[in-house]
Amino acid sequence: MIVAFRENVEGVLLACKELIDHPDIVLISAKDRDEVKAKMEFSGPDDITLLGFRGAADTTGIVRVLFGRQAQKIFRRDPDIEGYISLVLRHRSSRPVELVRFLCSCRDNAELLYSGKGAIAKKYYDIMRDVSRSYHRLCMFARPFPVNGVLSVKVDSPHRIGDLFCRWLARKNPDLPVSVIEGDIAWIGNGGHVGLEHFAKIPSSSAGSLEFSSKIDEVDDMWDIYYDSQVIHKRRNKKHAKQLQPKESASMSRMSERDRYKVERGIVSCTLDNFIPEKEV
Protein backbone atom coordinates (compact mmCIF):
# COMPACT_ATOMS: atom_id res chain seq x y z
CA MET A 1 0.00 0.00 0.00
CA ILE A 2 1.19 3.47 -0.80
CA VAL A 3 0.54 6.25 1.71
CA ALA A 4 0.96 9.85 0.64
CA PHE A 5 1.15 12.34 3.47
CA ARG A 6 1.21 16.08 3.49
CA GLU A 7 4.46 17.76 4.47
CA ASN A 8 3.09 19.38 7.60
CA VAL A 9 2.89 18.42 11.26
CA GLU A 10 -0.47 16.70 10.87
CA GLY A 11 0.61 14.76 7.82
CA VAL A 12 3.82 13.58 9.46
CA LEU A 13 2.09 12.48 12.66
CA LEU A 14 -0.68 10.68 10.77
CA ALA A 15 1.96 8.96 8.65
CA CYS A 16 3.80 7.86 11.83
CA LYS A 17 0.60 6.32 13.18
CA GLU A 18 -0.02 4.58 9.87
CA LEU A 19 3.53 3.27 9.66
CA ILE A 20 3.33 1.83 13.16
CA ASP A 21 0.04 0.09 12.35
CA HIS A 22 1.25 -1.11 8.93
CA PRO A 23 5.03 -1.36 8.84
CA ASP A 24 5.00 -2.54 5.19
CA ILE A 25 3.53 0.60 3.66
CA VAL A 26 5.41 2.70 1.14
CA LEU A 27 5.54 6.36 2.15
CA ILE A 28 5.66 9.37 -0.11
CA SER A 29 5.32 13.00 0.89
CA ALA A 30 3.94 16.01 -0.94
CA LYS A 31 3.21 19.65 -0.34
CA ASP A 32 -0.29 19.42 -1.84
CA ARG A 33 -2.57 17.16 -3.85
CA ASP A 34 -1.12 18.34 -7.18
CA GLU A 35 2.29 17.15 -6.11
CA VAL A 36 0.84 13.80 -5.08
CA LYS A 37 -0.75 13.50 -8.51
CA ALA A 38 2.50 14.36 -10.22
CA LYS A 39 4.39 11.80 -8.17
CA MET A 40 1.78 9.09 -8.70
CA GLU A 41 1.20 9.46 -12.42
CA PHE A 42 2.54 5.98 -12.99
CA SER A 43 0.02 4.39 -10.61
CA GLY A 44 -3.77 4.34 -10.30
CA PRO A 45 -5.16 6.78 -7.75
CA ASP A 46 -7.06 3.98 -5.99
CA ASP A 47 -3.82 2.56 -4.64
CA ILE A 48 -2.99 5.61 -2.55
CA THR A 49 -4.08 6.55 0.93
CA LEU A 50 -3.91 10.28 1.49
CA LEU A 51 -3.10 11.61 4.95
CA GLY A 52 -3.25 15.18 6.21
CA PHE A 53 -4.74 16.74 3.09
CA ARG A 54 -8.19 17.41 4.46
CA GLY A 55 -9.63 18.46 7.79
CA ALA A 56 -7.71 18.95 10.98
CA ALA A 57 -6.35 16.03 12.94
CA ASP A 58 -5.90 15.95 16.70
CA THR A 59 -2.13 16.22 16.66
CA THR A 60 -1.84 16.40 20.44
CA GLY A 61 -3.76 13.15 20.71
CA ILE A 62 -1.53 11.45 18.15
CA VAL A 63 1.59 12.68 19.96
CA ARG A 64 0.23 11.18 23.18
CA VAL A 65 -0.45 7.88 21.46
CA LEU A 66 2.99 7.78 19.85
CA PHE A 67 5.18 9.04 22.65
CA GLY A 68 3.23 8.47 25.85
CA ARG A 69 3.68 11.29 28.32
CA GLN A 70 5.41 14.33 26.90
CA ALA A 71 9.09 13.85 27.34
CA GLN A 72 10.93 16.14 29.68
CA LYS A 73 12.80 18.20 27.23
CA ILE A 74 16.53 17.93 27.24
CA PHE A 75 16.97 21.67 26.96
CA ARG A 76 14.54 23.93 28.73
CA ARG A 77 13.64 25.99 25.71
CA ASP A 78 13.40 23.32 23.07
CA PRO A 79 10.00 23.21 21.41
CA ASP A 80 7.46 20.49 22.13
CA ILE A 81 7.21 17.55 19.72
CA GLU A 82 4.82 19.27 17.32
CA GLY A 83 7.07 22.33 17.29
CA TYR A 84 10.08 20.07 16.72
CA ILE A 85 8.45 18.48 13.66
CA SER A 86 7.34 21.85 12.34
CA LEU A 87 10.88 23.23 12.55
CA VAL A 88 12.48 20.16 10.96
CA LEU A 89 10.05 20.31 8.02
CA ARG A 90 11.12 23.89 7.35
CA HIS A 91 14.76 22.98 6.89
CA ARG A 92 16.13 23.37 3.38
CA SER A 93 17.25 19.74 3.28
CA SER A 94 14.27 18.29 5.13
CA ARG A 95 13.31 14.74 4.10
CA PRO A 96 9.83 14.09 5.49
CA VAL A 97 9.77 10.32 4.83
CA GLU A 98 13.03 9.86 6.71
CA LEU A 99 11.64 12.06 9.49
CA VAL A 100 8.56 9.84 9.81
CA ARG A 101 10.75 6.75 10.10
CA PHE A 102 12.94 8.46 12.69
CA LEU A 103 9.93 9.53 14.76
CA CYS A 104 8.60 5.97 14.68
CA SER A 105 11.96 4.71 15.92
CA CYS A 106 11.56 7.03 18.92
CA ARG A 107 8.15 5.62 19.83
CA ASP A 108 7.45 5.82 23.58
CA ASN A 109 10.79 7.49 24.09
CA ALA A 110 10.49 11.10 22.99
CA GLU A 111 13.65 12.00 24.88
CA LEU A 112 15.57 10.47 22.00
CA LEU A 113 14.41 13.37 19.84
CA TYR A 114 16.22 15.81 22.08
CA SER A 115 19.13 13.78 23.39
CA GLY A 116 21.27 13.82 20.25
CA LYS A 117 22.33 10.28 21.08
CA GLY A 118 23.05 8.36 17.91
CA ALA A 119 23.84 9.73 14.47
CA ILE A 120 20.28 10.17 13.20
CA ALA A 121 18.97 11.67 16.45
CA LYS A 122 21.86 14.10 16.44
CA LYS A 123 21.20 14.96 12.81
CA TYR A 124 17.55 15.81 13.46
CA TYR A 125 18.25 17.66 16.68
CA ASP A 126 20.86 19.75 14.84
CA ILE A 127 18.43 20.38 11.98
CA MET A 128 15.79 21.56 14.43
CA ARG A 129 18.28 23.84 16.20
CA ASP A 130 19.54 25.17 12.88
CA VAL A 131 16.05 26.30 11.83
CA SER A 132 15.29 27.60 15.29
CA ARG A 133 18.48 29.67 15.26
CA SER A 134 17.68 31.11 11.83
CA TYR A 135 14.24 32.11 13.05
CA HIS A 136 15.65 33.75 16.18
CA ARG A 137 18.17 35.64 14.06
CA LEU A 138 15.41 36.94 11.85
CA CYS A 139 13.50 38.11 14.91
CA MET A 140 16.62 39.84 16.13
CA PHE A 141 18.10 41.34 12.98
CA ALA A 142 15.43 41.78 10.29
CA ARG A 143 14.54 45.46 10.08
CA PRO A 144 11.11 46.15 8.54
CA PHE A 145 10.27 49.50 6.93
CA PRO A 146 6.85 51.09 7.02
CA VAL A 147 5.82 51.28 3.35
CA ASN A 148 2.37 52.64 2.44
CA GLY A 149 1.17 51.85 5.94
CA VAL A 150 2.44 48.27 5.81
CA LEU A 151 5.44 47.14 7.85
CA SER A 152 7.43 45.29 5.20
CA VAL A 153 10.59 43.29 5.16
CA LYS A 154 12.34 41.07 2.67
CA VAL A 155 13.91 37.96 4.16
CA ASP A 156 16.44 35.65 2.64
CA SER A 157 16.70 32.60 4.84
CA PRO A 158 17.90 29.21 3.61
CA HIS A 159 14.92 27.66 5.41
CA ARG A 160 11.19 28.13 4.88
CA ILE A 161 10.52 30.32 7.90
CA GLY A 162 8.95 33.40 6.29
CA ASP A 163 5.47 32.56 7.60
CA LEU A 164 6.81 31.88 11.07
CA PHE A 165 8.58 35.22 11.15
CA CYS A 166 5.53 36.98 9.69
CA ARG A 167 3.34 35.63 12.49
CA TRP A 168 5.90 36.82 15.04
CA LEU A 169 6.10 40.29 13.47
CA ALA A 170 2.30 40.48 13.35
CA ARG A 171 2.06 39.57 17.03
CA LYS A 172 4.67 42.19 17.85
CA ASN A 173 2.78 44.87 15.88
CA PRO A 174 -0.88 43.94 16.23
CA ASP A 175 -2.06 47.40 15.15
CA LEU A 176 -0.33 47.31 11.75
CA PRO A 177 -0.48 45.08 8.69
CA VAL A 178 2.87 43.40 8.15
CA SER A 179 4.36 41.85 5.07
CA VAL A 180 7.25 39.41 4.86
CA ILE A 181 8.54 38.74 1.38
CA GLU A 182 10.33 35.45 0.94
CA GLY A 183 11.35 34.75 -2.65
CA ASP A 184 8.22 34.76 -4.80
CA ILE A 185 5.85 34.58 -1.85
CA ALA A 186 4.61 37.42 0.33
CA TRP A 187 3.18 36.56 3.74
CA ILE A 188 0.72 39.12 5.06
CA GLY A 189 0.03 39.34 8.78
CA ASN A 190 -2.79 41.34 10.42
CA GLY A 191 -4.30 41.42 6.92
CA GLY A 192 -7.65 42.54 8.33
CA HIS A 193 -6.28 46.11 8.32
CA VAL A 194 -5.98 46.04 4.51
CA GLY A 195 -9.03 43.96 3.66
CA LEU A 196 -7.29 40.59 3.52
CA GLU A 197 -7.54 37.56 5.75
CA HIS A 198 -5.83 37.86 9.11
CA PHE A 199 -2.93 35.80 7.81
CA ALA A 200 -2.57 35.48 4.06
CA LYS A 201 -0.12 34.17 1.48
CA ILE A 202 0.01 36.04 -1.80
CA PRO A 203 2.47 36.08 -4.72
CA SER A 204 5.17 38.64 -4.06
CA SER A 205 4.36 40.24 -7.43
CA SER A 206 0.98 41.22 -5.93
CA ALA A 207 2.79 42.98 -3.15
CA GLY A 208 4.68 45.07 -5.71
CA SER A 209 3.46 48.32 -4.23
CA LEU A 210 5.59 47.56 -1.19
CA GLU A 211 8.71 49.16 -2.57
CA PHE A 212 11.67 48.63 -0.32
CA SER A 213 13.48 51.66 0.88
CA SER A 214 17.23 51.37 1.00
CA LYS A 215 17.93 54.94 1.94
CA ILE A 216 18.96 55.87 5.43
CA ASP A 217 16.21 57.65 7.34
CA GLU A 218 15.90 59.40 10.68
CA VAL A 219 15.43 56.19 12.64
CA ASP A 220 18.67 54.79 11.19
CA ASP A 221 20.53 57.87 12.34
CA MET A 222 18.88 57.76 15.72
CA TRP A 223 19.78 54.11 16.13
CA ASP A 224 23.40 54.83 15.21
CA ILE A 225 23.56 57.55 17.84
CA TYR A 226 22.01 55.26 20.42
CA TYR A 227 24.21 52.30 19.51
CA ASP A 228 27.38 54.39 19.64
CA SER A 229 26.35 55.94 22.95
CA GLN A 230 26.25 52.53 24.62
CA VAL A 231 29.80 51.48 23.90
CA ILE A 232 32.48 51.62 26.57
CA HIS A 233 35.69 51.03 24.70
CA LYS A 234 37.77 49.80 27.59
CA ARG A 235 35.06 47.33 28.60
CA ARG A 236 34.33 45.95 25.15
CA ASN A 237 34.06 42.19 25.08
CA LYS A 238 34.48 41.56 21.39
CA LYS A 239 33.94 37.82 21.62
CA HIS A 240 30.65 38.25 23.43
CA ALA A 241 29.56 41.03 21.10
CA LYS A 242 30.24 38.75 18.13
CA GLN A 243 28.04 36.07 19.64
CA LEU A 244 25.21 38.54 20.06
CA GLN A 245 25.71 40.06 16.61
CA PRO A 246 26.89 37.11 14.51
CA LYS A 247 28.32 37.37 11.02
CA GLU A 248 25.09 36.11 9.46
CA SER A 249 23.23 39.11 10.84
CA ALA A 250 25.06 41.44 8.47
CA SER A 251 23.14 40.13 5.46
CA MET A 252 19.74 40.63 7.06
CA SER A 253 19.49 44.40 6.91
CA ARG A 254 21.59 47.48 6.38
CA MET A 255 21.25 48.46 10.01
CA SER A 256 22.46 45.07 11.19
CA GLU A 257 25.28 45.26 8.66
CA ARG A 258 26.44 48.55 10.17
CA ASP A 259 26.12 47.19 13.72
CA ARG A 260 28.13 44.12 12.78
CA TYR A 261 30.79 46.33 11.20
CA LYS A 262 31.08 48.21 14.48
CA VAL A 263 31.44 44.95 16.37
CA GLU A 264 34.30 43.95 14.08
CA ARG A 265 36.08 47.26 13.71
CA GLY A 266 34.94 49.24 16.72
CA ILE A 267 33.41 52.69 16.60
CA VAL A 268 35.56 55.38 15.16
CA SER A 269 35.98 58.24 17.56
CA CYS A 270 37.75 60.32 14.91
CA THR A 271 35.77 61.96 12.10
CA LEU A 272 36.57 64.49 9.37
CA ASP A 273 35.35 67.19 11.76
CA ASN A 274 38.44 66.57 13.86
CA PHE A 275 40.62 67.90 11.01
CA ILE A 276 38.73 71.15 10.59
CA PRO A 277 39.81 74.05 12.80
CA GLU A 278 37.19 74.66 15.48
CA LYS A 279 36.05 78.02 14.12
CA GLU A 280 35.10 76.44 10.79
CA VAL A 281 32.98 73.67 12.35
Place this chain on the structure above:
Amino acid sequence: MTLMERMRVLSEGTKYDSCNQSAVCHAFGPDGRCIQLYKTLMTNACSGECTYCPNRCGRDALRATLSPEEIVRITWSFYRRNTIEGLFLSSGVIGDAERTAEQQLEVARLLRSQGFTGYIHIRVMPGTPKYLLEQIADCANKFGVNAETTSSVNYSEICPNFDYQSDVLQRLQWTRDLIKIKRREAGFGGRVIGANDTQFVVGALQESDREIIGTVDSFMDRYELRRPYFMSFDPVPSTPLENNDPSPLWREVRLYQTSYLLKDYGLRASDLDPVLDDNGFLFDADPKMLLASCSPEMFPVDINSAGRDALLRVPGIGPVGADRIIRSRPVSSEKELSRMGVVLARARPFIEINGKKQTNLFSFAGVGA
Protein backbone atom coordinates in the same frame (compact mmCIF):
# COMPACT_ATOMS: atom_id res chain seq x y z
CA MET B 1 19.69 70.70 22.59
CA THR B 2 18.00 68.74 19.84
CA LEU B 3 16.10 65.55 20.54
CA MET B 4 18.96 63.48 19.12
CA GLU B 5 21.52 65.22 21.33
CA ARG B 6 19.42 64.73 24.45
CA MET B 7 18.84 61.12 23.53
CA ARG B 8 22.59 60.59 23.20
CA VAL B 9 23.40 62.26 26.53
CA LEU B 10 20.77 60.28 28.42
CA SER B 11 21.61 56.96 26.80
CA GLU B 12 25.27 57.52 27.60
CA GLY B 13 24.19 58.02 31.20
CA THR B 14 23.02 54.43 31.37
CA LYS B 15 25.84 52.67 29.58
CA TYR B 16 27.80 51.87 32.72
CA ASP B 17 24.90 49.74 33.92
CA SER B 18 25.46 47.39 30.99
CA CYS B 19 26.03 43.90 32.26
CA ASN B 20 27.39 42.23 29.17
CA GLN B 21 29.92 44.69 27.78
CA SER B 22 28.93 43.87 24.22
CA ALA B 23 27.04 46.79 22.78
CA VAL B 24 23.37 47.49 23.30
CA CYS B 25 21.80 46.24 26.53
CA HIS B 26 20.12 42.88 26.30
CA ALA B 27 17.56 40.89 28.18
CA PHE B 28 16.17 37.43 27.62
CA GLY B 29 12.61 36.96 26.45
CA PRO B 30 10.31 34.26 27.82
CA ASP B 31 11.10 32.08 24.81
CA GLY B 32 14.80 32.25 25.60
CA ARG B 33 15.65 34.66 22.83
CA CYS B 34 18.07 37.43 23.49
CA ILE B 35 16.31 40.76 23.01
CA GLN B 36 17.72 44.27 22.62
CA LEU B 37 16.50 47.12 24.77
CA TYR B 38 16.38 50.87 24.45
CA LYS B 39 18.00 51.94 27.67
CA THR B 40 17.72 55.51 28.79
CA LEU B 41 17.45 57.90 31.69
CA MET B 42 14.47 60.26 31.78
CA THR B 43 16.77 62.94 33.05
CA ASN B 44 20.31 63.25 34.34
CA ALA B 45 19.43 66.37 36.32
CA CYS B 46 19.35 64.53 39.61
CA SER B 47 18.59 66.00 43.02
CA GLY B 48 20.46 63.16 44.73
CA GLU B 49 24.03 63.51 46.02
CA CYS B 50 25.32 59.98 45.55
CA THR B 51 29.05 60.28 45.94
CA TYR B 52 30.06 58.03 43.02
CA CYS B 53 27.49 59.18 40.46
CA PRO B 54 28.24 61.41 37.45
CA ASN B 55 24.67 62.75 37.64
CA ARG B 56 24.80 63.93 41.26
CA CYS B 57 23.42 67.39 41.82
CA GLY B 58 25.87 70.25 41.91
CA ARG B 59 28.33 68.55 39.57
CA ASP B 60 29.22 70.53 36.49
CA ALA B 61 27.87 68.34 33.71
CA LEU B 62 25.74 68.59 30.61
CA ARG B 63 22.15 68.09 31.77
CA ALA B 64 19.30 66.87 29.61
CA THR B 65 15.76 65.65 29.99
CA LEU B 66 13.41 63.69 27.76
CA SER B 67 9.68 64.12 28.24
CA PRO B 68 7.53 60.99 28.56
CA GLU B 69 6.11 61.67 25.09
CA GLU B 70 9.61 61.90 23.58
CA ILE B 71 10.70 58.63 25.18
CA VAL B 72 7.54 56.99 23.90
CA ARG B 73 8.19 58.33 20.39
CA ILE B 74 11.79 57.08 20.33
CA THR B 75 10.77 53.72 21.75
CA TRP B 76 8.12 53.26 19.08
CA SER B 77 10.53 54.27 16.30
CA PHE B 78 13.06 51.66 17.39
CA TYR B 79 10.40 49.09 18.13
CA ARG B 80 8.73 49.38 14.71
CA ARG B 81 12.10 48.99 13.03
CA ASN B 82 12.65 45.90 15.18
CA THR B 83 15.93 47.20 16.57
CA ILE B 84 14.56 46.74 20.09
CA GLU B 85 11.95 44.65 21.79
CA GLY B 86 11.68 46.66 24.95
CA LEU B 87 12.54 49.66 27.06
CA PHE B 88 14.73 49.94 30.13
CA LEU B 89 13.87 53.17 31.88
CA SER B 90 15.89 54.68 34.67
CA SER B 91 16.26 58.25 35.79
CA GLY B 92 17.92 60.78 37.97
CA VAL B 93 15.75 61.83 40.90
CA ILE B 94 13.37 64.55 39.66
CA GLY B 95 12.82 66.45 42.92
CA ASP B 96 11.78 63.38 44.88
CA ALA B 97 11.16 59.69 44.31
CA GLU B 98 7.40 60.14 44.00
CA ARG B 99 7.60 62.67 41.19
CA THR B 100 10.17 60.56 39.38
CA ALA B 101 8.02 57.45 39.61
CA GLU B 102 5.01 59.40 38.34
CA GLN B 103 6.98 60.39 35.25
CA GLN B 104 8.22 56.85 34.72
CA LEU B 105 4.71 55.54 35.14
CA GLU B 106 3.50 58.06 32.59
CA VAL B 107 5.91 56.60 30.00
CA ALA B 108 4.76 53.05 30.69
CA ARG B 109 1.09 54.04 30.63
CA LEU B 110 1.42 55.95 27.39
CA LEU B 111 3.16 53.03 25.73
CA ARG B 112 0.60 50.48 26.90
CA SER B 113 -2.31 52.73 25.97
CA GLN B 114 -0.90 52.95 22.46
CA GLY B 115 -0.79 49.18 22.15
CA PHE B 116 2.85 48.58 23.02
CA THR B 117 3.24 44.89 23.81
CA GLY B 118 7.02 44.92 24.27
CA TYR B 119 9.07 44.51 27.41
CA ILE B 120 9.23 47.40 29.90
CA HIS B 121 11.75 47.41 32.74
CA ILE B 122 11.56 50.35 35.15
CA ARG B 123 14.33 51.08 37.58
CA VAL B 124 12.49 52.92 40.34
CA MET B 125 14.12 55.32 42.75
CA PRO B 126 14.72 54.51 46.42
CA GLY B 127 11.72 55.74 48.39
CA THR B 128 9.13 55.27 45.64
CA PRO B 129 5.70 55.14 47.35
CA LYS B 130 3.90 51.81 47.46
CA TYR B 131 0.82 53.04 45.57
CA LEU B 132 3.03 54.01 42.62
CA LEU B 133 4.87 50.70 42.71
CA GLU B 134 1.48 48.99 42.46
CA GLN B 135 0.57 51.06 39.41
CA ILE B 136 3.97 50.45 37.83
CA ALA B 137 3.45 46.71 38.38
CA ASP B 138 0.31 46.98 36.25
CA CYS B 139 2.23 48.31 33.25
CA ALA B 140 5.81 47.06 33.50
CA ASN B 141 7.25 43.60 33.03
CA LYS B 142 9.98 44.20 35.53
CA PHE B 143 10.77 46.86 38.08
CA GLY B 144 13.08 47.18 41.02
CA VAL B 145 15.27 49.42 43.10
CA ASN B 146 19.06 49.44 43.28
CA ALA B 147 20.56 48.36 46.60
CA GLU B 148 24.00 49.74 45.59
CA THR B 149 25.70 48.37 48.70
CA THR B 150 25.47 45.92 51.57
CA SER B 151 24.54 47.83 54.71
CA SER B 152 22.90 50.94 56.08
CA VAL B 153 26.24 52.37 57.14
CA ASN B 154 27.75 51.95 53.69
CA TYR B 155 24.61 53.23 52.02
CA SER B 156 24.52 56.43 54.05
CA GLU B 157 28.11 57.01 52.97
CA ILE B 158 27.44 56.80 49.22
CA CYS B 159 23.76 57.77 49.00
CA PRO B 160 23.26 60.33 51.78
CA ASN B 161 19.76 61.35 50.66
CA PHE B 162 18.14 57.98 51.21
CA ASP B 163 17.73 55.45 53.96
CA TYR B 164 18.82 51.88 53.23
CA GLN B 165 16.28 50.22 55.48
CA SER B 166 13.14 52.08 54.50
CA ASP B 167 13.92 53.40 51.02
CA VAL B 168 15.65 50.33 49.64
CA LEU B 169 14.98 47.15 51.63
CA GLN B 170 11.32 48.01 52.19
CA ARG B 171 10.93 48.59 48.42
CA LEU B 172 12.64 45.29 47.63
CA GLN B 173 10.10 43.58 49.87
CA TRP B 174 7.13 45.39 48.28
CA THR B 175 8.48 44.51 44.85
CA ARG B 176 8.69 40.84 45.86
CA ASP B 177 5.09 40.92 47.13
CA LEU B 178 3.79 42.69 44.02
CA ILE B 179 5.55 40.22 41.73
CA LYS B 180 3.88 37.37 43.61
CA ILE B 181 0.46 38.98 43.25
CA LYS B 182 0.95 39.71 39.56
CA ARG B 183 2.12 36.20 38.85
CA ARG B 184 -0.99 34.81 40.53
CA GLU B 185 -3.25 36.94 38.35
CA ALA B 186 -4.36 34.68 35.55
CA GLY B 187 -2.73 35.59 32.28
CA PHE B 188 -1.89 39.15 33.33
CA GLY B 189 -2.69 40.35 29.84
CA GLY B 190 -0.22 37.89 28.37
CA ARG B 191 2.70 39.76 29.88
CA VAL B 192 5.59 38.12 31.62
CA ILE B 193 6.51 39.40 35.08
CA GLY B 194 10.21 39.33 35.72
CA ALA B 195 11.72 38.40 39.06
CA ASN B 196 13.12 40.84 41.60
CA ASP B 197 16.50 42.26 40.66
CA THR B 198 18.86 44.86 42.01
CA GLN B 199 22.26 46.37 41.38
CA PHE B 200 25.41 46.80 43.45
CA VAL B 201 28.19 49.29 42.88
CA VAL B 202 31.38 47.30 43.36
CA GLY B 203 34.46 48.96 44.74
CA ALA B 204 33.15 52.41 45.63
CA LEU B 205 33.64 51.56 49.31
CA GLN B 206 35.92 49.15 51.07
CA GLU B 207 33.29 46.44 51.41
CA SER B 208 34.62 42.97 50.76
CA ASP B 209 33.33 40.43 48.29
CA ARG B 210 32.34 38.26 51.26
CA GLU B 211 29.92 41.01 52.33
CA ILE B 212 28.53 41.40 48.83
CA ILE B 213 28.09 37.64 48.34
CA GLY B 214 26.45 37.35 51.77
CA THR B 215 24.07 40.20 50.94
CA VAL B 216 23.14 38.67 47.58
CA ASP B 217 22.52 35.32 49.28
CA SER B 218 20.29 36.86 51.94
CA PHE B 219 18.42 38.95 49.32
CA MET B 220 17.75 35.74 47.39
CA ASP B 221 16.14 34.30 50.51
CA ARG B 222 14.32 37.35 51.76
CA TYR B 223 13.33 39.15 48.59
CA GLU B 224 13.46 36.29 46.08
CA LEU B 225 16.15 38.17 44.23
CA ARG B 226 16.81 36.37 40.97
CA ARG B 227 19.47 38.39 39.31
CA PRO B 228 21.94 40.75 40.98
CA TYR B 229 23.75 43.17 38.69
CA PHE B 230 27.18 44.49 39.49
CA MET B 231 28.64 47.77 38.29
CA SER B 232 32.34 48.36 38.74
CA PHE B 233 33.12 51.64 40.37
CA ASP B 234 34.94 54.05 38.09
CA PRO B 235 35.91 57.36 39.71
CA VAL B 236 34.14 60.32 38.13
CA PRO B 237 35.86 63.71 38.13
CA SER B 238 34.29 66.36 40.40
CA THR B 239 32.71 63.83 42.70
CA PRO B 240 33.73 63.10 46.31
CA LEU B 241 35.17 59.73 45.27
CA GLU B 242 37.17 61.08 42.34
CA ASN B 243 40.49 60.13 43.95
CA ASN B 244 39.51 56.54 44.74
CA ASP B 245 40.95 53.72 42.67
CA PRO B 246 38.72 52.16 40.05
CA SER B 247 37.52 48.66 40.74
CA PRO B 248 39.13 46.10 38.44
CA LEU B 249 36.70 44.77 35.84
CA TRP B 250 37.61 41.18 36.63
CA ARG B 251 36.11 41.62 40.08
CA GLU B 252 32.73 42.36 38.52
CA VAL B 253 33.07 39.25 36.34
CA ARG B 254 33.98 37.02 39.29
CA LEU B 255 31.07 38.38 41.30
CA TYR B 256 28.72 37.52 38.44
CA GLN B 257 30.18 34.01 38.41
CA THR B 258 29.63 33.59 42.14
CA SER B 259 26.08 34.93 41.81
CA TYR B 260 25.37 32.16 39.28
CA LEU B 261 26.75 29.63 41.77
CA LEU B 262 24.22 30.91 44.29
CA LYS B 263 21.36 31.18 41.81
CA ASP B 264 21.72 28.09 39.65
CA TYR B 265 23.89 25.68 41.64
CA GLY B 266 22.17 25.90 45.00
CA LEU B 267 25.33 26.96 46.86
CA ARG B 268 25.14 29.19 49.91
CA ALA B 269 27.40 32.12 50.68
CA SER B 270 29.25 30.08 53.31
CA ASP B 271 30.08 27.41 50.67
CA LEU B 272 32.11 30.03 48.86
CA ASP B 273 34.51 30.76 51.71
CA PRO B 274 37.29 28.68 50.11
CA VAL B 275 37.38 30.96 47.06
CA LEU B 276 37.94 34.10 49.12
CA ASP B 277 41.26 35.37 50.40
CA ASP B 278 41.97 36.23 54.04
CA ASN B 279 40.43 39.68 53.60
CA GLY B 280 37.28 38.28 52.03
CA PHE B 281 38.04 39.21 48.42
CA LEU B 282 37.73 36.97 45.37
CA PHE B 283 40.77 35.86 43.42
CA ASP B 284 40.94 36.58 39.72
CA ALA B 285 40.11 32.99 38.84
CA ASP B 286 36.97 31.04 38.04
CA PRO B 287 35.38 30.46 41.49
CA LYS B 288 33.93 27.10 40.46
CA MET B 289 37.34 25.86 39.33
CA LEU B 290 38.83 27.09 42.61
CA LEU B 291 36.15 25.31 44.61
CA ALA B 292 36.86 22.06 42.77
CA SER B 293 40.61 22.45 43.23
CA CYS B 294 40.08 22.93 46.98
CA SER B 295 38.31 19.57 47.33
CA PRO B 296 40.40 17.02 45.39
CA GLU B 297 38.92 14.17 47.46
CA MET B 298 35.56 14.69 45.70
CA PHE B 299 36.97 13.89 42.28
CA PRO B 300 36.95 12.25 39.82
CA VAL B 301 33.18 12.09 39.51
CA ASP B 302 31.80 9.08 37.66
CA ILE B 303 29.66 10.50 34.88
CA ASN B 304 27.40 7.46 34.75
CA SER B 305 26.64 7.09 38.44
CA ALA B 306 27.10 10.46 40.13
CA GLY B 307 24.12 12.41 41.41
CA ARG B 308 23.16 15.84 40.08
CA ASP B 309 24.88 17.68 42.94
CA ALA B 310 28.15 15.85 42.31
CA LEU B 311 27.96 16.58 38.58
CA LEU B 312 27.30 20.24 39.28
CA ARG B 313 30.54 20.45 41.25
CA VAL B 314 32.51 19.62 38.10
CA PRO B 315 33.87 22.70 36.31
CA GLY B 316 32.52 22.78 32.76
CA ILE B 317 29.22 21.12 33.69
CA GLY B 318 26.30 23.45 34.34
CA PRO B 319 22.71 22.72 35.39
CA VAL B 320 21.57 22.11 31.80
CA GLY B 321 24.55 19.85 31.08
CA ALA B 322 24.02 17.89 34.31
CA ASP B 323 20.36 17.27 33.42
CA ARG B 324 21.32 16.19 29.93
CA ILE B 325 23.90 13.75 31.27
CA ILE B 326 21.44 12.20 33.71
CA ARG B 327 18.79 11.76 31.00
CA SER B 328 21.24 10.41 28.44
CA ARG B 329 22.96 7.77 30.56
CA PRO B 330 24.84 5.63 29.88
CA VAL B 331 27.39 8.04 28.45
CA SER B 332 30.19 6.19 26.75
CA SER B 333 32.55 8.85 25.43
CA GLU B 334 33.82 12.38 25.82
CA LYS B 335 32.39 13.14 22.41
CA GLU B 336 28.89 12.54 23.75
CA LEU B 337 29.59 14.84 26.68
CA SER B 338 30.81 17.53 24.36
CA ARG B 339 27.58 17.22 22.35
CA MET B 340 25.64 17.81 25.56
CA GLY B 341 27.38 21.13 26.06
CA VAL B 342 30.01 20.06 28.58
CA VAL B 343 33.22 22.10 28.37
CA LEU B 344 35.65 19.21 28.21
CA ALA B 345 38.82 21.22 28.62
CA ARG B 346 37.60 22.20 32.08
CA ALA B 347 35.77 19.05 33.04
CA ARG B 348 38.32 16.44 31.92
CA PRO B 349 40.55 16.46 35.04
CA PHE B 350 37.52 16.00 37.28
CA ILE B 351 35.54 13.22 35.60
CA GLU B 352 35.67 9.53 34.93
CA ILE B 353 33.83 7.72 32.13
CA ASN B 354 33.51 3.96 32.46
CA GLY B 355 36.58 3.81 34.69
CA LYS B 356 38.70 5.97 32.38
CA LYS B 357 40.05 9.24 33.72
CA GLN B 358 42.74 11.71 32.84
CA THR B 359 46.10 11.04 34.39
CA ASN B 360 47.31 13.81 36.63
CA LEU B 361 50.80 14.61 37.83
CA PHE B 362 50.30 12.85 41.18
CA SER B 363 49.11 9.55 39.77
CA PHE B 364 51.79 9.78 37.05
CA ALA B 365 54.41 10.04 39.78
CA GLY B 366 52.73 7.22 41.75
CA VAL B 367 51.74 9.53 44.61
CA GLY B 368 48.36 9.00 46.31
CA ALA B 369 45.61 6.80 44.94
